[in-house]
Amino acid sequence: MTFPLDAINATLDRLSRHPFYAGRLPRQVTCADEFAARVPPMRRNDLVGEMRKPGFGAFACPQAVRMNFSPMGGGLVPILHTKADLARINAAAGSQLSACGIGPDDVCAVTFGYHLFVAGLFYQSQMEAHGVTCVPAGPGEADRTAALCRDAGVTVLAGNPSFALRLLEAGMPAPRVFFAGGEPFTGNRTLYDAVRQAMPETQLIDSFSLSEVLPVARTFPGGEGVHVFDELLYAEVMDPETEAPVAEGERGELVLTHLGKEAQPLVRYRTGDLTLLQHTAPLHGRRVNLPRVVFGRTDDMVKVKGVKLYPSELRTVLLGLPGTSGSHRLLIDSLNGGDRLTLIVEGLLDEVARETVRRSFKSQTLLSLDSLETVESLPEGPVMLDERT
Template structure:
């Protein structure tokens, strides 16, 4: 089925949901009149605030809940939690799509997998458990923590695959888990952090396959890499992705940096329609041997919520954190200051930590310019950064 036909079928489903029916009416749009992707791009966006407000209603009052729901996970929103609903069909679809990516990762049903993600309330542990069982692999739900016991179980059972956040995986690898040949990582920025994959491989002290994923509680999966190491492939049989200008909301061409917008293609409970993720990314078309094409080369590279325009260029301060993760001697405690001197924007970065020498400082400066397209006029490292906002825009007298 072509993507437009899939979207049209999903819109027929959404029209039966009060939450979306009201949004269509408020925007004076007819979902039945969507006859092209250009028509689809004129449908209203869904925002996290509005969507979560509906989800936080009791099930009897929430139109995103259906009687067919069989699993309820939760996701944090500030100090609160909101539920994430799945029907049996939703779970089966999720597992089927993931099974294709497991095959592309090089797994076989003969593999045994240790999962160290959490299993309480949140979705990550059960997300891996379900797809791996559907695929036919053998799964050990280790859960997080207790590294010594985890290492013993992995070695006693000769576990071949590990699903873990990268930090914990390195901790286990340093204690010795020689049977593991494939690592699924998540829960932390990984592909977007220069040098991190190499650091993890160094901890294992051998060549292993590392599979990175990008998901969020409301939409799992979204993208996952494969054994060919060609970026994170979008699960385009599960979600339809757009990249839009964070300012105007206008769709951007493939290859341009912007905000990721997602639409479920088959979801029954709590389906997303043109959901603004707030995540900054780039989509490219890369033909891969695994059969996928639409790819996120660097996964997520920042957040769109606090965009600034500097020297005529759009700048997202959260990109700085992603870049700093590549420098172990620097912390993520930093401050970006923007000022205007004689009408010319000036950009300053102050960060806790230290750099080895001028060569490393130059590497950081070039790295920042490459990723943000902006030259930082001043980069300073300090032993201790005074408490205060992470971004100060003196031009407009605001900070956050």
């Protein structure tokens, strides 16, 4: 495992004097294990609580030049960046744009939202910093946007995959590169295949970011999954229950540490996202890979047959599967002193689809279904019912 010791120690030394982290962090560590053992994880509630104090509390930053907002804790929380933060983000994103062959001859249409939230301006800024002409189209008005893109000679598109399909149906020529975001993409084979069919020659880029940690990872040419921008971040995966690091390739909660961020620096920040991490040979300078991006949340974990099960990851099993609406319920009860798993799916599944569900369930959860049932209409209720006695 590659541990960025110098960058981590520079971060610890600087933030040990930060109002939020003073007294919480060591000045330096010697390895990844010591970092995980001595630096307590930070939860989203810690960030929300501080940002709701007058003047943003310990995260006050007079040098901030951009303020977006993100829904957290039942309201909108400010997300701050300084001029230097934005320059670092644009430089990291720019190296990925170069890897994709994007440059000043390109024209990019951004169809993410701009109002308050971060995605639209995030893509526009990095494109402009890279010398790319940018069309801030925003979402909606597919017919008009398609015509504008056609007239402007758009070669790069950034937006939701489902809206990209509408643009192509409305007459927009397929772009040379498409940056997908806002909804599961490579993890939704039906949607991904539809986009691939509509753009057979287009370079498709998946991405993962959080408003408070931007960007996290992106597809790089020649690789699979998404590679972490490790010049900006140190990524770990830990057991959400014990907070201990998990072995490489094991699923757990993604934990992120900013390297060098000035406004709202986050150290061992628990994202709540379920993923697995692996290290690869260098790919355009990056070694840290999330091969399946994120596939669930770590909330409401239960143990079944001795294995940790996360209800939200069941969505991945059914995502894009023909014959089902995606609605489902997992019933856990007892049989002969052990646990029994029954998955109830809304829709009609033929034998091939049923076997696909069984295989996907075992691959995703490491558990085998005892029973798979289908119903025409699933009554409203929880995703999981635990009826063990």
